[in-house]
Amino acid sequence: MQNSTTTIGVPLPATLLESISPLLQGPTATSTSASPLPNARAATSGDGSTHANVTRTASPSERLWDRAYDDLKEKEPALLDEYERILSHNLQKDRGASTEPEHQANNICQSDPDERRHQMEQLVYTGLDKTAPEAKMKEGMSRTMGPVLIARDIISSAIGMLANPIKATETNRQGVEYVIKNMNWYCSLFSSLLQESTDDARELSEVRYQLENQIVDLYKVLLTYQIKSVYSYYRHRGLEFLRDIVKLDDWDGNLKAIRDAEKRFELHRKAYTGERIVANLRSQNDGQSKRDEQSKEDEEKKKDEQCLRDLRATDSRHDKTRIEQAKGGILRESCRWILDSPQLKQWQDGPEGTLLWISADPGKGKTMLLCGILDELKKSTGCGFVSFFFCQATDSRINSATAVLRGLIYLLADQHPSLASHLRKQYDSAGKALFEDANSWVALSEIFGNILRDPSLEMTCLVVDALDECIIDLRKLLKLIIDTSSPPSRIKWLLTSRNEVLIKQELGSAKKLIRLNLELQENAKLVSQAVDDYIDDKLPRTRALQDNSLRDEVRDILRQKANGTFLWAAFVIQELESPESLKPLQVVSDVPEGLVHLYDRMVDQIQQRKASISEVCKLMLSIATVAYRPLHLSEIGSLCGVSKDIVKETDYLSDEARATFFSSQEKTHQDIYIRSLELMSDTLKRDMYSLNEPGFPIDKVQVPTNDPLETSRYSCVYWIDHLCNSLSDKSIKEDRYLQDGGAVHVFLQEQYLYWLEALSLCRSMSEGAASVAKLESLLKTRTDASRLLELVHDAYRFIMYHKVAIETSPLQAYASALVFSPVRSLIRSYFKQETPKGITVHSSLSDEWSACLQTLEGHGSSVSAVAFSQDGSLLASGSLDRTVRIWDAATGALQQTLHGHGQYVGAVAFSSDSSKLLASGSQDTTIRVWDVATGELLFTLCGHSSSVLAVAFSQDRDGSMLASGSRDNTVRVWDAAKGTLKHTLEGHSEGVLAVAFSRVGDGPKLASGSWDSTVRVLDATKGTLLHTLDALIDTVACNPSQVSAVAFPNEPLDEQYLRSDLSVENEWLVFKGKPVLRLPHEYISFAGDDVVAVCNNNIAVGCYSGYVLIIKVDL
Structure with a gap:
């Protein structure tokens, strides 16, 4: 063994x-691991002992x-x-x-x-x-x-x-x-x-x-x-x-x-x-749910970030840095007095809803003082969020009420990302247009209100500098400030501005207003001390003032003449820092006191310069006085032929006492449009931004670093405006640039499509369309420009017909615009070499432009109502999408989109003054009255028990009465100014399809047409019945069993007023019973002549497709 x-x-x-x-x-670890752990007994010695230091977990x-x-x-x-x-x-x-x-x-x-x-x-x-x-x-x-x-x-x-x-x-x-x-x-x-x-x-x-x-x-x-x-x-x-x-x-x-x-x-x-x-399956499902949730969160985060990118017109934090750097930085000593002022402390320690207004005349250093306050607010623990904005009249990005709201909301959402949800509710359906279209103020005001009511928002300080430089919709902004500072409110406003009457009047209604006027004697002394501190800080760093005694003497003179004005001190110190300033004591002794006198001295200095320099300076200042918007450095340099800084004090430059210094305004306008034609001819070409793809969308276009349009952007938008303003009644007929074969004619022949591309890249297609219309109207007075007029007319039809396609994708100017223009279009023939290769339209194209002038796109469903304003400048449309839209009838530009109705909108009407009020009736049984200019809802009129089918304002100067007809068989008359009911008129046995006021007679009369085939004529003031008439056969728009349109003639009342001249029957536009225009299928109206409006030679048709068709015919 x-x-x-x-x-x-x-x-x-x-x-x-x-x-x-x-x-x-x-069991051992080797049974459960692909890489076995060492056996605990592997260290056994020959005598059976083990090493004590070998351990592992069972x-x-x-x-x-x-x-x-x-x-x-x-x-x-x-x-x-x-x-x-x-x-x-x-x-x-x-x-x-x-x-x-x-x-x-x-x-x-x-x-x-x-x-x-x-x-x-x-x-x-x-x-x-x-x-x-x-x-x-x-x-x-x-x-x-x-x-x-x-x-x-x-x-x-x-x-x-x-x-x-x-x-x-x-x-x-x-x-x-x-x-x-x-x-x-x-x-x-x-x-x-x-x-x-x-x-x-x-x-x-x-x-x-x-x-x-x-x-x-x-x-x-x-x-x-x-x-x-x-x-x-x-x-x-x-x-x-x-x-x-x-x-x-x-x-x-x-x-x-x-x-x-x-x-x-x-x-x-x-x-x-x-x-x-x-x-495990449940765990996998939970895991997948978590992954799906995380993926959704990531996607939502990306959408939030894109929303904020589209919202951002400027980042006020960068504006603050730019301003501080441009003005040499913040001098803390100059700000100390205001940081210790009782008004600021009262505002900081006061309850929510407190409003502090710091006011002063120009040059008192309000902006730099505010920068110092902002720095202190950031350090303060008592202020949750701080959002601020710097207005600047000369910068179109930051000179409007809408821009202020965009800037404030952007900073709030950037600091508190959850607030982006309030933006996304509307942004997801509207996109970037939410912040840029004509309704942006209405949408942003609503969003702003929702943000301020968000329960997660802590006490917030909202700061706006230079309110007086908000040159667009300042009154709207002031009203919003007052409304949002009223209790209950979790915000505090801090505002700065000049001492302007409008601002004082509006802010005076604030319940918790604290005012800090820098012009008051006690504050003026503090401001003067701050200016002295500023002078003391700057002079030691001036090369020409290294001698102590000389510096002290200069300092004393500057303090005496500055009169507490930062801007004056800054101008003079800038002159002292110039290499040409060899005698600083003489400079400060000669300089006049006050800004106005200082500007006068600058003008005198310009006149004393060499003729070549003096002329350029005069041209620059002349251009600055007539420009339609503030000009960028590159733009004014290109218009003048040199690169110089911009003078911003246009009030001073426009003063009549100094007008002799400048060229006449007509001459300046002429210089600008002539130079603009030269600039555009040199810079415009096909595909300037190298988009390459014909369908590249404008929303994705990024301005390149070396912008080809940098010097000509202003010219592209405004050259025709300057051309029109350069001509008097006499010079219109004499201007050689406007004759056949002249500079304008040549430009349109050679550059027109490139100009349209540039307009699209500048987001100014509507302005371009309006400009071409102006030019056509101007040329009708000339006898030597028939060929130019013919070309301009064709150019107008071209831009109106293809405006939507080109403003959506700039390079469509060379694609669909050329391909789908009539064969005999002049623009098409001049630019046939730009037609895309390999594309052929097999269906026959008409030889001439059709009667369709333009197609307005925007509604999300069928158009159910249209109406022109009395002067024909505006067009309103109502739709099954529950919105009302207001358009510029000449250019097709969307002016307002009005939301509020709960069902489709079946009737719209302007007041008699065209631009004041708009009424809309809806299936939701209400009538809404809107401010046309602002899009603000003024009244919601309730009383009908069924759909509102017709609305009309009285024909007096201010449209004091408003009538409405309903499916409930009644007519109601309202006070349009107060929004109250005056009369309820009964008598029709079926729904009321039409209402109209008269212009003549002893008092205003009101006619109503119904499905019951009768017309009732009433005294609008008393609400009493005057006549009941049966409809004539040729009055009926669509069906001989109903009256869907009524109107009063200018002559005394008789039964002929019943005639309706215009209607849409089947696929035809019918005038006086005769078909005049067959409409394509997509342009078939929604419900007969209820969606047809006529003004002069223009007909608006509301279409089943959601389009509004504007047709120009000679009736």
Whole structure:
């Protein structure tokens, strides 16, 4: 027999030896990891000792194995004690000790599960080495007795007892082999099943607990089998043979117990696996939901960022930095007095809704004082958010009420991103146009109000500098400031401006107004001291004033003459810093006091310069006085032919006493338009921004760093305005530029399409269309420009017909505009070389322009009502999309979009003064009265019980009365100024389709037409019936059973007023019963002549497609 200590010589298959370890040790880390951890016993020395510093954390499977061993030891202490003494004895024999088994002490370390598993491994290897020869002998006997066992009739208990030792050893070893072969699978399965996961659902905890109990039970059965096997291996082998015969160890029963435990475990494993699959699916679903939610958040964040990019016209933080740098930085000493002023402290410490107004004349340093206040507010803990804006009259980006709102909202949303949700509600459907179209003030005011009411918004300081330089819609801005400072309010306003009457009047109504007037005596002294501080700070850094005594003398003179005006001091110090200023004392002695006298001196200095320089300066100043908007440096330089700074004090320059200094305005306008033609001819060409793609949208166009339009942008928009203003009644007929073959004629022939592209890039297509209309009107007075007039007329039809396509995608000027123009269009023929290659229109094109002048796009559904203003300048349209739109009838530019009705709009009408009021009637049973100029809702008139089908204003000068007809069979007369009901007129048996006021007679009369085929004429003032008339056949617009249009003639009242001259029948526009124009399918009107309006030679048709068609015909 081999020495028991030589474990490596056990004659077992290698695969069996490799598999024994997991059974004897219990589970190890190698069973659950692709990169096995080192076995804790791998550091065992030759004497069986271990290195104490090798430690690791037990896996879940090992933990349960140890729990099973401890439970078994508690349940069968004798068996476990015997096992451990055998283990101790054999381990000591391996170390050379020779204690008798019956006297062997239990030396197993109970506190170290890893050590215990290792000891078991040592013992089983040795035991298997011992039993190998005996197993071979039993294997031979088994082969001899096999046939006997198979014969059923000769089986007897004696033979069975003799077979037991053979079977037992085989069964025992086969059982051990069975367990060994499945042990790796057990370990991997248990570890996988019991792997901790933070994603497991809470409901798995109970199922996991039951499964762990089954694993422990299985481990206990396996351990029992193993321990009994060890006990069998190490007992006296003769006695062991006897135990086999008398079935002292039931290996079959033990193996069956293992398989029964496996079955129980398998049932629980399936239950746990099913629950875990459900939990995993739920976890995956939750994970996907979280990913979807995160993706949605990311997408919303991107949309918020795009919304803010479109909102941003300027970042006031950058404006503040620019202003400070331009003015030499903030001098803290000059600001200290205002930071300590009682008015500012009162505003800071006062309740929400407090408004502080700092006012002063020009040049007092208001802006720089405000910059100092802003710096202090940022440091203050008492002010939650600070949003501010700097107005500047000479910068079109920041000189309007809308620009102020955009700037304030942008800074608020940038500091508090959640506020962007208020923008997104309207931005998602309107896009960038929300901030730029004619309704931007209305939309932004609503958004601003919602932001200020947001419960998450802390107390906020809103600061606006130079209110007087808000030259567009200042009154609107002041009203909004007053409204938002009224309680309840969580904001404080801080404003600066000049001492202007309008601002004083409007702000005077504020309930918590604090005013700080820098002109008051007590404040003027403080301002003068601040100016002195400014002078003291600047002079030591002036190169010409390094001598202390000279500097002190100059300082005293400057202090005396400055009169507390920062701007005056800045001008003079700038002159002292000039290299030409060699005698500083003489400079300050000669300079006059006050800004006006200083400007006079500058003019005198210009006149004293060389003629060439003087003329350029005069031209620059002349241009500045007549320009339609503030000019950029590059623009005025290009118009003058040099690059000079811009003079901003246009009030001073326009003074009559100084007018002789400049060229006449007509001459200046002429110089500008002539120079503009030269600039445009030199700079305009196809695809100036290298867009390349014909469909490249204007919303994605970015102005290149080297902007080709930098010097000619102003000229592109305003050259025709300057041309028109350069001509008197006499010079119109004499201007050689306007004759056939003149400069204007040549420009249109050679540059017209490039000019249209430039207008689109400048976002000024509507202005361009209006300019061409002006030019056409101007040319009608000339007799030597017939060919030019013909070209301008064609150019006008071209821009009106294709305006939408070109302003949407600039390069469509060369694509759809050319392709779909009439064959005999002059513009098409002059630019045929620009037609896109490879595109052919197979349907026939007309030779001449159609009667359709322009198509207005914007409504989202069918147009159900149209009306011209009395002077024909405006057109209103109502739609199934529940909106009313107001258009410029000449250019097609959208002026207002009015929201508010809850159902479709079926009637619209302007007041008699054209530009004051607009009424709209709707299926929601209400009439809304709007301010045409601002888009503001003035009244909502309620009273009808069904759809409003017609509205009309009285024909007096201010349209004092408003009539409405309804499907409820009544006519109501309202006070248009107060929004109150005057009369309810009954009598019609069916819905009222039309109402109209008279212009003549002793008092205003009102006619109403109905589905009941009658017309009722009433006294509008008294509300009494005057006549009831039956409709004439030729009065009917669409159906002889109804009256859908009524009107009063200028002559005395008779039945002929019933005639309706214009209608839409089927696909034809009908005038006086005769079809005059067949309409394409997409232009078919929504409901007959209810959506037709006439003004002069223009006809507006509301279309089923949502378009408004303007047709020009000679009726």
